[in-house]
Amino acid sequence: MPETTTTSRTRATASVAAILAESAARYPDDVAVVVGDQRTTYAELWSETLAYAGALRARGVTEGARVAMLVPNVADFPRVYYATLALGAVAVPVHALLKRREIEYVLRDSAASLLVCAAPLLGEGAAGAALAGVDVLTVLAPAASADGDDAPDRLEALAGSSEPLTTYVPRDPFDTATILYTSGTTGQPKGAEGSHFALLEQVNTNLLTTFDMRHGDVLLGALPLFHTFGQTCTMNTGFRAGATIVMLPKFDGDSALAAMVDHGCEIFMGVPTMYMALLDAATRSEDRPSLRYAISGGASLPLAVLERFQQVYGAPVHEGYGLTETSPVATFNHVGTPPHPGTIGTPVWGVDVEIADPATAEHIVLLPRGEVGELVIRGHNLMNGYLDRPEDTAAAIVDGWFRTGDLGTKDDDGYLTIVDRTKDMIIRNGYNVYPRQVEEVLATHPDVTMAAVFGVPHELHGQEIEAAVVLRADATVTPEELVTFVSTEIAAYKFPRVVHVVDALPLGPSGKVLKRTLVEQFSGQAEPATAS
Incomplete structure (x- = not known):
């Protein structure tokens, strides 16, 4: 031998x-x-x-x-x-x-x-x-x-x-x-460690079964590349496909619209604030790019904004969901399947997304379909952990599932819907109020371009509901009229008692509204502000 x-x-x-x-x-x-x-x-x-x-x-x-x-x-x-x-x-x-x-x-x-x-x-x-x-x-x-x-x-x-x-x-x-x-919504920002495998597998999954992106496509690179959405979905995925990326060093609606028209962009990726800015730019220009489709993420896109964008730009909007810790895409309204507006789609290939009991911290207890709970994620897209923070990592990844801190539901067809952040939920007189539902109503008003709903401390009610809105330049609506407008659309315990008109909403790196900043700014104010 x-x-x-x-x-x-x-x-x-x-x-x-x-x-x-x-x-x-x-x-x-x-x-x-x-x-x-x-x-x-x-x-x-x-x-x-x-x-x-x-x-x-x-x-x-x-x-x-x-x-x-x-x-x-x-x-x-x-x-x-x-x-x-x-x-x-x-x-x-x-x-x-x-x-x-x-x-x-x-x-x-x-x-x-x-x-x-x-x-x-x-x-x-x-x-x-x-x-x-x-x-x-x-x-x-x-x-x-x-x-x-x-x-x-x-x-x-x-x-x-x-x-x-x-x-x-x-x-x-x-x-x-x-x-x-991470954006540090609680405490100091934490460094999420992304592995070569997770980032490469995310790109391959995007191209094979999630996006419709091809060699020769032209993408608008307006999302900040320092953030996971722009870095992975636009840059890494775009380069992997052999696409051309038209980069904007600084985003504004007019420049973005002009760049898409001049360079023949076929795919637009953005956060909700970018969609709102492009709708505003469309009121000043008749030019339109030949978009094949658009992708929204980073925060929930109000349904009224989604519908207006599709009408004005003639392109379907596919909304997805993810986090820095998940590389980022976890769910998506997959291109090739008609999108389900108002949902974040279904899990991407190789990734499980379920709804768990948010009150059980030490284990993952999955809830039946249709119940509201915390979105939890497992799969090839998870980070290695938070840099030098083993306790934070252990609290975030439980039984192999990443706890997102987002509340949502999953229907019998597997489509997921975000209700709100657990930390953003308002409890007024013992009733749960989800700000996103109220924001959706405000977004339907023709004078409102952006809206954020938040809770401020209140002696009698525990928390009171307030809203901050950005209005169109030619708007005539008053804060009191907006309160009345919302109160006719939703239950009495849900509508904001005060509406603040502001020049701009405070935004984090992913385009999410920093509601803690609004809470700090407006807590204790008896009367609505008319400017900020």
Whole structure:
């Protein structure tokens, strides 16, 4: 008998950087990114990414290191993102509107070794990095601006003098690829660790059975790329398909409409506030893009807004649901199946979404179909956990299910409907009031563009229901008339007793309204505000 030898089993490897590398090999001359008049092909983008990776390596970035990036929606975002991943390092995108102390927190909490910061954001970015003791490289800075002794080194210049990588470094599939910080609706933001496997499987699931996205499609890249929705659903999925992404460094309805028309965008992805802004822009322009369909997520899209958008833009809206912790898509009104307006669709392939008893914290107790409870999720899309927060991770992932904190129902056909956040639910005189139901009514008023309903402390009722609304420029409705309007549509214990007219609603990074900010602003006010 021949002598046998024992060898260690070779493990599988993976890298999110392969998304760009593979498409650059398949579609080298196709346009990957459009920013204004500048067009970058897949081959150019991957070559520049490998050059950036060489520069980061020369600056000391090694496998497993955390690289923070404060970059808007321009071609340098994917360059830095995929360069970091190509090195086997971890990308830590930072919200572009954070202030220095908030940036310091993210840098310290993530143990970032370096911050890559766009020159226009250096005011807060460099200050936050200095507080955290983190080195800074800059992009988008004119060459002449680097003359000062205190100016950060330019990544572009460093790339020109460093040896580029030739390919990406393979990683274990469950190694952390990204650390994305939650919006911190309770306590400090937590860093959700996304694995290479979860992010790649999300992209493949999006393309195979969820979205209708093809090689050559043109997408509007208006969602912020530092957030999971834009990063995974637009950028990673778009590049994996070989699509062209038209990036907007800063979103507004007029610019977005013009960009979609000028570049022939076929797919729009946005959060509800973007849909409202596009409807407003449509009142000033007769131009319309040839959209095949639109995707909404990040927060619940009021049914009245969805119907108006479909009428004005002639494209079906497919609403889905997910979280940073679920990579993000967990459910969707799958393209190819007529959408069920008002629902978030059915679970995506390989993912289970059920309704559980929110009062049972230590175990998952599933509820029968039709009952209101907490959405819980399990599948290939779950994060590795919260960075250095084992107790928070254990509280969030119970019996293999991620507890979302969102209340909803599941019908006999498997379609899920969000009722509200558990923390946003209002209890008035012992009755549960779900703000989303009241917001849906307010959204049907022709003078209302945005609405948020929240509860404020009240001695007699426990909580009182109030609303903040943004009105159209030519609106004539009064707050008192809006109270009457809602009171005729829903039960007496549900309608807001006070309506505040504001210039804008406070929004988090995903486009969700920060209701805690409204509660803090309006608690104790006896009379409705007419401006904010």
